[in-house]
Amino acid sequence: MRGLKRFVRNGLIGLLALALLFPFFLLALITLPLLLLLAGVAVLTPAVRKKISKGIPKWNSKKFNGTAKKLANKHILPKLYPATTRVMSHYDFIVYFDGPLGATYQVKMWDPFFSRLGGSYVIATRELPNHIDLVRSGYNSMFVKTLSVVDQLSRSGAKTVFYTNNSVKNSQMVRHRHLTHVQLLHGDSDKPSSFNPVTTMFDIVGVAGQLGIDRYLNNGVPILPEKFRIISRPQCGELGVATEPTKVIKTVFYATTWRDHNNGDDAGSIENAYHAVQQLVENGYRVIFRPHPYSMKSSVDKATIERICEFFDNSEADVGFYCGIAGKKNGLMTIAECINESDAMLSDVTSVLSDWLYSNKPYFIIDPLNDHAALIAQNPVVRAAYYVDREMSQLAKPLGEISKGDHLFDERVRLRKYVLGVDLDESPVDLFVSTMKDVMQNYDKDAVAAERIKKEYGNRSIEASI
Template sequence: MPGPGDAAAVDRPVDGGGAVTAAKPGRSRISGWLAEAQTSAAGARLPALSIEVVALVALLLAAVGGSRLWALAPAVVAAGLLAWTWRAGSAVAGTFVVARVLLLACAYLLGVVHGLDPTLAAGVAVAGLAVLTEPLLAAVYEAVYPVSANLPGLGSPPERNANSGRVALVNGAAVIVALACAFTGRFGAIALVAAVAALGFTLVTVLQGLRAFRARRAREKKLHAALTAYEPAFLVHWNAPAGTAYQLAMWLPYLERLGRKFFVLVRNQTNFDEVVALTKVPVVMRMGLNQLDDVIAPSLRAAFYVNTATVNNHVIRYTNLKHIQLNHGDSDKVPSHNPVFRIYDKNFVAGQAAIDRFAANGVSMPAEMFTIVGRPQVENVHIATAPIASITNPRVLYAPTWAGFYADSNYSSLLAGYDIVKALVARGCSVVFRPHPYSKRSPELARECDRIRALLAEDRRTNGRPHVFGAEAEVTMTVADCFNASDAMVSDVSSVVADYLYSEKPFVMVAVSTPAAQFAEAFPLARAAYVIDAHGGRVQGLDAALDDLLGSDPLAATRHDLKKYYLGDIPADRYAQRFLDEAARYL
């Protein structure tokens, strides 16, 4: 879920890497598959190859069949698949070049069958030139990227030129026009006009790209001088998959409260766009390792990190800086005791539990590498004021994590979530449902989220219970808002559990990766939780756990004791100040 994230991030391609992206609402199954295949690293060539094969069949039939009717069906299929794929994803200049050239060759051969019209032949040739120019256009625009935003002396990044994407559509339309004219054996002049217009648009867009490229180079030459004049005390290095901006967003308010100049360094345009939407502090984008010298201003004293992305080591090599890992949450997950934390000069952790977790899992870390700063993000979380048994119709937050990138970090309880929420509703509870944002990356988990939302919507309509779900819970409300709007929580192995501990309200943890009998040994925070066993796909102990959660709450004293262990022994009135004081020591 956004806000307190799951222990540590791993590197993934910007669009989610190997994770499966759920099809957008309203999209057909086939077009959704095409979009997924286009954006998947493994399937990037599959749609293109399919269209190329069909287009080649059309070309061969046009050559061998001696009649336009032989080639009609495969040509229409190839053109249709091309248009459908672009509709499912997005038209990108330089894609499906081979397929379109094959279709143009098919158009030429069909023109020969009719007695070649010189205007049609010229149209085919000009359209082919436009299509073959697209790889150059794509290369130019790949080199056009923002250098910085909000940095004094460099101004705002230039607007991105949407024409580079429209070129593929225009050229694709010229190919279809040429095919249509070839099949009819008429209107060759129309094909020529369409092709000339497409080529002209392509060339104008190439020139625009070249000007933007020169502007980017000019900004880069001024970057180091601009950062030197800005005099930042520290930088924040962030690289993460798209849609993970919560990792950084949770820390920005506290970094800004330090009252020192800083900038955010990102490594790709997706992250750049996400950060620019979050803050007014300078944002700098440097993609390559050899580009980083430009951002190491003489005034820099420290670098902060909010995940363990592999490219963090590109900045860690600057030994004149103090490198401090903040992470984006604290939990008992496997990534939270990854040996990679050794590469940082300091690891700011929430409490002693985070330190002990390394030793308990055989990862040797010198004590001086840790500093306990609490979780400043919970400073506004309300602490329970009454036993839950005294609350009529309590509201329960269900905040499941997602399936993780790898099998050893799949702790999601969503596959049992419908039964859990149904049982809560049957007990008269209202529910706040806030799944991890990555849940939508898995079609299976996305379906379970939809089932739960539908259940809550139906109960709200029928019984009037004030359930909170959808955009209200996942976008409008912050994590702290969800905590404060609830009297108890159901989650799994996630950093939200440790953060919720601050409220001293009761919570359930769902055991998925480990049987309930060994759950507390593997995940010590479960000592303060009522446990539902969902290991092996069967839900057991649900009623008993909910009885304790909503009734006598025998673990209230345990939660109070573990709160300091996990979240630091820090006075509530100065809770966030602990982080500010410790961070300021290195600036």
């Protein structure tokens, strides 16, 4: 009984204490958020924020994005797109591709014609970003990361390997001498890339026309005559061809090459491209502008391209089209579409020029050095071109004179055969397919070497001639 009284008494004392402390507890619940709010306001004042920010590292979104991209490339993408470790399939031929990021166009341009050669093939891609781009674009690409897989590919049953550039890693496949190695490159022009001495290591060198052969010889690159094959430019097969001189120019296709800022290569006209586009539009021409993809790697050239893009976007009329990225009036067009939609071409020394020549339509060449005689000597394709100085100070004048007579039409027709290897009634696609099928089926490396030795030494033995 006494214990019960003590329990009741202690309970009443606890309830009384709780009743007395409740207002203070309620006050604390109300005032604490207010104190936190006041503290936040204090932090946001310029003076306080300035003091605090000195001790906090600034947010660098560009650096963060770069770090995130590196982590993704290193840890995530390799798991999504694993490298091949064992070659299980049989291939009739191989397309070997290596190059910097953004260079997949070099192999994509050839893929439609590889499929016409018959048989199975794979694109052996040496860099992961390029492999991802090809796979996402629907191409049959294999990520070949190691030399051991290159060796396995060399024993996959294929007899022929095609290459579309002179990348350093090409040598890792070319060392397999039981295969026939065919270099196609990715365009025909008078730039040094079209007569690179590295090309001598291949068994077969495909060139667009006789000019391609002469280009190597005239620049001191000693490639044996039996290595050359004239294959034209099959990419030109879908181009329309003018059968008479041009009388009116409404749309101008302006194509620029890229500038190699590291090696001082300044053969392009991109630095004056905005001025050129502006002149053309002001004189009533519609412009299709297509810079070289590598121009986007230069911050200076990229700024020029974006300025032209904005110029097109901000124009009320349909004055131009940029073949590339971003912009309400911009988008993607193939080179063939650009050529077919245009009446004339404005260009510097670019590989697109040879493709344009197939159309027989007039073209205007920008001289990077303002030396017309030297330009013609170094670039035979210029013989059938109308001349424009580097600054393009009076660009509209030569274009306007076409209405008085396209007097270089016959010269373009003659030059077309020399550059592209086909007459008006011949198909560049058929020439490529028939020539490459002959190489794949009939080329005998040992027989060619024996024939070469016979020509060099006649009936004498090699030992007796040394």
